[in-house]
Amino acid sequence: MDTATTIAWITRAAELVRADESRLTALDAAIGDGDHGANLARGLAAAVTAMGEKEPESPGKALIAAGRGLVAKTGGASGPLYGTGFRRAGKELGDGGDVGQVGAALEAMLRGIEELGGATQGDKTIIDALAPAVVAFQEAAGNGSDLHAAAEAAADAADAGLAATVPLQARKGRASYLGPRSVGHEDPGAASTALILRALADVTAP
Amino acid sequence: MDTATTIAWITRAAELVRADESRLTALDAAIGDGDHGANLARGLAAAVTAMGEKEPESPGKALIAAGRGLVAKTGGASGPLYGTGFRRAGKELGDGGDVGQVGAALEAMLRGIEELGGATQGDKTIIDALAPAVVAFQEAAGNGSDLHAAAEAAADAADAGLAATVPLQARKGRASYLGPRSVGHEDPGAASTALILRALADVTAP
Amino acid sequence: MKKLINSPDAVIPDALRGVAAAHPSLHVDLENRVISRAQRTPGKVGVVSGGGSGHEPLHGGYVGFGMLDAAAPGEVYTSPVPDQILAATQAADAGAGVLHIVKNYTGDVLNFRMAAELAEDEDIQVVSVVTDDDVAVEDSTFTAGRRGVGGTIVAEKVAGAAAEDGADLETVARLATEVNERSRSFAIALHAGTVPAAGKPGFNLAENEVEIGVGIHGEPGRERGEFAPVKELVGYALDAIHADRPISGDVLVIMNGQGGTPLIELYGAFAEAVDWLDGHGATVARNLVGNYITSLDQAGFSITVTSLTDELVRYWDAPVSTPALRWGV
């Protein structure tokens, strides 16, 4: 994973989120406060800008800049969570490297979000898409997949994780106020995580 | 016209207005502020109560009491206007009398409302129903009609006067704010005047 | 339309009970429906206003030190009755006469006129000043005349301050008249308020319509116009005011909400007003931004511009302590 690919990833994620902004907002309106699409579109646009401000020296620096952009502009719960996640991933990724190192970076992202938000799998959050994605990515990498194949596996697992949030009752974030009424809906944060991983698969396609 | 008939008149007017309260309110909603039905229903109920409080000694006293009740409880433009009108009519009517004296009382009512409100015929107000009614009543009385026939003539003239308010542009009261947009609607005050005169016809029926 | 009420009949008495419980410095006469100061200042000119309810905080919220002595709230959008205004006048009378500040609506004018006659029978000297600052209505012999709206607040504040200062009835009335002459207002509604007894909005606007020149009872003013950004709506209102009485020098601006408009929007509207006024060489020397004369839950704004003099500024700045306006004490 080189710097150009890293920048392309975040740029693609920003595109996908912008394209699906109203879907994310609708999901958040159903069980939250209806701003997730706008928040993350604003945040990822800022991430792209942050990466562009001074040519990042490494993939890691690119992700750290993206994380700072996200923290600075997203607001809401998702801003600090994604921002911290990307910064942690950037620190782990450093000068970049092979598919194994990208897997480690994704895991660092997961841990960062878990630590800050205190959510675990099953709470109906970002974690429910990200955790299975990290497992799938690392499994694929362990089985000798290349970056694209591992990213595809991760994106598919995130989609499945997203689908699995539907029957869950939220225990973290705004949706938790709904109690049982949060059941029956996709979690907006899990949905945006699935887009972010799909973006990685897209930009690593041969 | 004796005291009992006078009391019956106001009581019947209160009934008619209560029964048509929502129509009056709808007329006022179209070109005013939508409270004429409620105002006058409240005011005439108070008029009836006021007459009941101490047995009026004369038809005139009954109307004066009714006028006081109207002024005290109606509010809006119509309260002082009708209240003053009935008080003036009461002063004129005094110990009652024949159809001629009732005609003079109705004319006093008209003059009182004209003086207080400053409206003349054609301004799209109470006057547009009351003025032709007074003319018709006095004409009928002059031609030898009895009280009931004169009241019928007055009520019919008031109805015609009401209908004639439709094409008028209001120049007094709240409807005047509408300018040309006040055209095409019956005036609520003219409508209630028609009911008040119809009540007189009703209670004087043989 | 759901309302936070017990029943349409109970709106005024329930609210008056609430006012009584909330404001120990006020006396509420539930029987006569009068809100007055708990204490009277002997020898001070009394200042009384009143009108239909539904415009809160007007007028009851302006009773207190430095402003009104008493207010007579009528039924919703219906003027109070003479006996009630008389009771307010009696509560305000401290031997130096009473000023009636009356918004120009036929009902208010007639009921206050009858009350003034009753008060004179009781040897209370009454002078009435009728406010008519709404430029949306052509002032002509073909209408009931301009409506009294936001400028009334300024008249009440200035007259109240002068009365507190010991001015005599003639002076207090002169100041209220002067404020009215120097004040102009214009309102635009985005959607109608709902009178509890009616149970549905007073008028219907399409998704792209606004009511331009609306009155405080939802009465129409000039025309149905097209919905536009706030900059344009505020510009329309200020153009209308400016055309009627050119705006210049130091002005007081009230950017008023009609009851159903979020405060954050009113601040945005105020920013546009300041820009417009800057561009026309006027200076916003004093301002209020918020809900000061409302139409129940109607959405929209009204803007009042009062051209200031040093004397008016002094009275505006004088201490006031009422539920809705409070400074200097």
Next chain:
Amino acid sequence: MKKLINSPDAVIPDALRGVAAAHPSLHVDLENRVISRAQRTPGKVGVVSGGGSGHEPLHGGYVGFGMLDAAAPGEVYTSPVPDQILAATQAADAGAGVLHIVKNYTGDVLNFRMAAELAEDEDIQVVSVVTDDDVAVEDSTFTAGRRGVGGTIVAEKVAGAAAEDGADLETVARLATEVNERSRSFAIALHAGTVPAAGKPGFNLAENEVEIGVGIHGEPGRERGEFAPVKELVGYALDAIHADRPISGDVLVIMNGQGGTPLIELYGAFAEAVDWLDGHGATVARNLVGNYITSLDQAGFSITVTSLTDELVRYWDAPVSTPALRWGV
């Protein structure tokens, strides 16, 4: 849904321009989106709050003498970002440390936490107090915890008064914590507010439905209930509060409007609250009736009950001069 705005993106900057123009005693940093006092008192503990916009006058309307030093308004219903909160913290810092009063929402808590870390890097001592007074949400390990709502206003007033009085950071934080522990709130909505960017109401209620336990962002609370007279709705809210923390003795009551409810209705609701409290042997020693923490143009009320101590009364009564609360000066 029509809004008095230029565009959804411009709502916050436009409103901030308006705040700057309306209140010369405040300084508005348009770049960082921070509202702070124009003057700083050296050696005083700084008190900062912030959160999503749309709840005005909260928090910017509470900046001024005796209350907040700075506020950080986020996008509508979206928490502010760390850099912005840092800028507010820097504006409030006068060398004695800064208290962050944070309403308990994941976004607010996380962004304020990151801001506190950034502030510490700049050698500003920060203590955070998280308010969570909304009894509609079960406080459990199964939710993000109770939401911070009306009690936050009381915490800001009391902490601000103590800071003005020269109390140290620990004491100011202790008082804010105590207020939070002694405060409980509950809200019921009649119809939803509209976020400008969304352009339509946040939820839909039938003609006979109310949202019981609604949050300040229109989040649902307990259930959809049946529309009822205000006496019953207020009783439901007070029963819920009482079940959570029995109400007795002297209390402060805030009868708060959600932005789209006429003031006259809030006074009626307050009358019912006073009746209920009388019936339960509690005394309404202090009160506010009006729009103090809103949800744009949402219709409904919230009620906050704070159980008072002599110390809290003293700080509540202390002079305050902000756009939205003003007394004693």
